[in-house]
Amino acid sequence: MSADSTRGAPCANCGDYAPFNVGRAGPRSGKMLCDDCADDSVAYIVDCLDCEWSYTCEEPRYNWYHAKIRVQQEGNTHETEQRVFENESHETVWRNE
Known part of the structure; x- marks a missing residue:
């Protein structure tokens, strides 16, 4: 089973789609955050x-x-x-x- 690079979810803060495998984007303390919002x-x-x-x-x-x-x-x-x-x-x- 291969990992799908397009998997992700909407950011809990801004609503933009965030792939799971980009930088710090991913589930954080129960919320999905994109890279930009993770830095805020x-x-x-x-x-x-x-x-x-x-x-x-x-x-x-x-x-x-x-x-x-x-x-x-x-x-x-x-x-x-x-x-x-x-x-x-x-x-x-x-x-x-």
Whole structure:
């Protein structure tokens, strides 16, 4: 069985057709990305609703899932630290920029 060089899928970001065998194009963290979109960056931000604390994680789009998980972890850490060390309840929210 030979590999078909025309196999691919639409890019999850721009919608252009991306062959599987070109550069970094291919499935990345559950999303198909073309070469151009894989080079773009994506940022996730977590903000505290109760104070001025904020954290931003920027990664290449092909590594978007790592950025998302990282801001969620930082938000959870902030909430825990405020609850344990300051005896305060803080709520954080994250968003994609």
